[in-house]
Amino acid sequence: MAPTSLAVVALGAVVAALASACATGPVVLVLEDLHWAGESGLRGLRHLVERTAGLPLLILATYRDTPPDATDALTTMASELVAWPGVHRLDLGGLATPEVSSYLTALDAADPQTVARAAGPLRERTGGNPFLLGEVCRELRDRGGLEQVAAGRLAVPESLQAMVRSRLGRLSAPGRSAVGRGAVIGEVFDVELVRAAGDQRSESLEEVYQGLAAAAAAGLITAVPDRFGTYRFPHALARQAVLGELDAYTVATSHAAVGRALERGGDPRDPSRLLQLAHHYAMAVGLGLDELAAHYLEEAAQVATARLANSDAAALFERAAGLVAGARERNRLLLRAAASYVRAGHLERGRALSDAVATSGDPDQRLDAALVHEGVCWRIGVGASRAVELLQQAIDDLPPDEADPKLLLASACHGRELVVIGRFAEGEDELERALALARGTGDRRLLLAVLTKSLNPSVNIWGPRDETWLRRQRDHAAETARLAKAEGEFDALGSAAELRVFAAYVLGDADELDRALGELRQVARTTHDPFWLWRDSLTACSRHLLRCEFDAAGESLAATRRLGGRSGTAGRTWTGRGACSPSSFAGRPARWSSPGQPSPPSARPTPRPPAWSRSTANSAWCGRRAKPCAAPSSTASTACGTR
Secondary structure, eight states: OOHHHHHHHHHHHHHHHHHHHHTTSOEEEEEOOGGGOOHHHHHHHHHHHHHTTTSSEEEEEOOOOSTTTOOHHHHHHHHHHHTSTTOOOOOOOOOOHHHHHHHHHHTTOSOHHHHHHHHHHHHHHHTTOHHHHHHHHHHHHTTTTTHHHHTTOOOOOHHHHHHHHHHHHTSOHHHHHHHHHHHHHOSEEEHHHHHHTSOTTTOOHHHHHHHHHHHHHTTSOEEOTTOTTEEEOSSHHHHHHHHHTSOHHHHHHHHHHHHHHHHHHSOTTOHHHHHHHHHHHHHSTTSSOHHHHHHHHHHHHHHHHHTTOHHHHHHHHHHHHTTOOOHHHHHHHHHHHHHHHHHHTOHHHHHHHHHHHHTTSOHHHHHHHHHHHHHHHHHHTOOHHHHHHHHHHHHHTSOOOTTOHHHHHHHHHHHHHHHHTTOHHHHHHHHHHHHHHHHHHTOHHHHHHHHHHHOOOOSSOOSSOOHHHHHHHHHHHHHHHHHHHHHTOHHHHHHHHHHHHHHHHHHTOHHHHHHHHHHHHHHHHHHOOHHHHHHHHHHHHHHHHHTTOHHHHHHHHHHHHHHHHHHTOTTOTTTSTTOOOHHHHTTSOSOOOOTTSOOOOOOOOOOOOHHHHHHHHHHHHHHHHTSOOOOSSHHHHHHTTOO
16 A cells, blocks of 8 residues: 555544544644644644544644744645634743743742742743743752742753754854854844954855854744844843853953944943943953943943932942952942942942941041941941941041031931930930031031931930920921922931921821821832832831721731832831831830730830820820720820821
């Protein structure tokens, strides 16, 4: 019997078997990886579709339609079948981030928090390709789990590396070189820059085009639709795999070549080019381009700062500091990095860098660093003793000058940290002296800065502070707020609002409490500063507690903890300054009981001025009772929100 006749008989038997199976109910026939079928197999599929049209049968066939798997025969057959009644084509994209998260959860790859952090980077690096995602997960199981993703240590799976190595090996030498330069340029690159970064004397434009076309046919890269001459890698891991096939010297010289090509091809001051120039020269390790890389990194950081991209700016400044030779220049860049980290809400990193400069820089740099360090310590509520030490050393190392604004500001910072560590008389005397000197200068911005340092909304108060002292603080806060609005200083406005919230709560001024809370929320929403968002959320939680709204307080507390992780204040939600919660006044961690649950343990007593006991005891008791209560004191009931 001829081979064709045998095929017809075999297909007839398959049709008969399917018809028999369908006699008892609907049937699903799954055909996977159709791109591996030959022409005879594709013709067989067409035969099945023709002969089973009247059966309760679903044929589900999957195939890849991208190079190098796609073939002309498969493409032709698919287009013909789609024209038939009842045949539909479903194009499947990569998994979205929520789907990647579900996949990781189904694998029991890690705890929910780690899965949530890893899903986005995995989606970005794999393009959502399910096969590649599975390969990556298998590799990660042997290399420390999903925590490696969050740490930025995602290695290329060996199966993908071997596949890329094989496909590169089938290209011509110019093709491999062009793809390698493309990988150095980035995930998306164009022919013009690839050629400009190469040896134009020995490599023609035609060879570059042909090499990239061959790489596209091999599935290493794909052409970007509607952008002629532009290519991209299918996903970040594909690019990483190509880079893994290049030796270190080739990578470094290629980065330098791309940097020079970018300089020749346009204005180096163009913000869109600055970051590319900074990156490529910084990656040209060992070629004597460190100073040039540091220059472009600082320029790019300044652009990021102007765009309020403070996290990016901080990383760029710090990277530039690692490339310069002189200690003074390095400390200057580290100080700028520290300030940017603080503005971005990465407070612990800002504190670490400023501490390093405060102990190694020139006298003026040490003072600047001590000021940054103290600002972070004040925000996160820890490290006051270290702040006092660094400020005292920096002030002592400079000649005394009451007209020097920076020394005056440092004195105010030193005073408020003395108060924090319990040296009240010294600290308040130094603050009053600094405030008087600032008023005498006629400099509104300096006065605003010193006023801001003089505000102390600390909850756990020791010392002889009565309502007169608190009212004076409230007046300072009101003056600070007026100046801050005039100068457009949101940090100062936030500090003033915090103090006003605290004073209004203790003094029982409900209207002022509402105004101050609104102003604090305005600062948080206007700046999007993680710290002020955290403070606003914390204050909202405290307000819910005072009103005995425990469900709402729980929701606010969860939001506060999330924001605390971003702002470097995680774990300090209730021990930092200015938390006007009843549990804070009671001197214990924030805990409350809801109906049906046991009450928390007795509060550990905290020393506080006798004048405040009347206004805090009732609200603290209200929070422990876990239900709305009519406090006997009108002041306390107003503060609790039972207006």
